[in-house]
Amino acid sequence: MKSIKHHLMFILPLLAILLGIESFMVFGRVTASYGENLKKAYTILVVTRRPMTPEAFRKIDTNIDRVESVEKRSIVEQIAQGMSNASTQEILKSLPQFYTVRLNRYLSNAQIDVIKKHLTRDPNVRRVETFGQAHNANYNLYMLIRAALWMFVGFMVFTSLFLVVKQMEIWQLEHRERMQVMEILGASSVLRSGVLFRIALTDALIAALTTIGVFVFLRYGWVAGSEIDLLVRKQELFFQYKDVFVLFGIALLIVLISVVLVSRNVKEVRDV
């Protein structure tokens, strides 16, 4: 019973750290995907006097990615019904060029204003429409989600690290005498820390496997029925197999650091 309690005192904070880190990776991917969708959906309308190539747009501002020309004929045909062909051609000639411009990343309103300024500075550009208000609301929501996630995960990891440090203090008390006796009898630091390392490694494996289990269940069990469009379409965002290596790596790193710190603090006293 005492042994289970001791294991849990290391497993639980480690589990909290790993769950926090995996949550951070998952939500990072989800928000990045959401940001990508926002970016794809966002366009700037540019009106120019003469036709312009996409390269010419990219020279004006490096944030510009794709440029599509708006087909003028269909617009003219709708407004010029019943007119003669000659009149329609005349209207078409007199109309400027319309382009929808997409950006290569999701930008803030201020950054979009800079792009607008760059575009309007070009003598060939007559008008630029940036649809700022809707964009701003989306962007703020996106940034809020990211900030909330950072704070939540940061708090969780900080609190858990504090608990890991507390557990290390308990380990020091529990293993001090054995490690000191072994040191006096000539044991190397690897041998002295061996017992502690085995305990900590077992706990780390349990914590990492539990975290993986939780997220595998969420991906294959919960996400499918969640009706969250983004998640249902992109289940791979929720848990990826490379996460297994990241989680085991972090768990192993925490174990190594903890054991080395305990082992260093349990050094025998040597006076000079």
Next chain:
Amino acid sequence: MSNVITTNRMTLAYDKGEKEIIRNATFRIKKGEFVFITGPSGSGKSTLLKSFYGQIIPKQGDLVVGGLEMTHVSKKNLQKLRTHLGIIFQDYKLINEWTVAKNIVLPLIIAGYNVDMQQTQAQRLLKHVKLEGKGDMYPLQLSGGEQQRVGVARALSKTPFLILADEPTGNLDEYSSNVIWDLMENACDQLGATVVVVTHRIPTIFNIPYRHFIIENGGIHEVH
């Protein structure tokens, strides 16, 4: 006979050299000798013994143990030296969560001996210290005298060239003390080990020749 321990004007101190405990100690202990070191409480007996296994480094002078200059010994060489020593403590320093047998073979575990050799040696030493059948017990299930016999068995398990004992009978009754002295005499006489014992009182009946050093007022001198 070669010297196992040599000191030359050695000074030992605590508190980063502020508090001197032993001053200008010069003596030699030869291979196979049995040595008692006595003195009043706080005179520095245990400090002197600790310097022999490198837990305290001399402030001044020279100390050579088993051919190693202890003032400049590397961590690796110190570890190696310690695996060839047998150390016995007043408070036994057994690992309470390990069985008696595992405690006894701890020096063999440290030296990397295989499990078969560990088991063979454990059985032999349990018989030697008259604790047959108690190998699977834990130290706290034994009496003080029995625990110290485990401590002696552990010290003998790797056939050390030097046995260092700090008040080995300090916590024991007369019967248990006599058993421990018998084992120590045997280690010196039969196994040829050098034995250095720090004690308050030399036993009244002791069957082998020995040397006697007294520590007083920071100085150490031999009683002839």
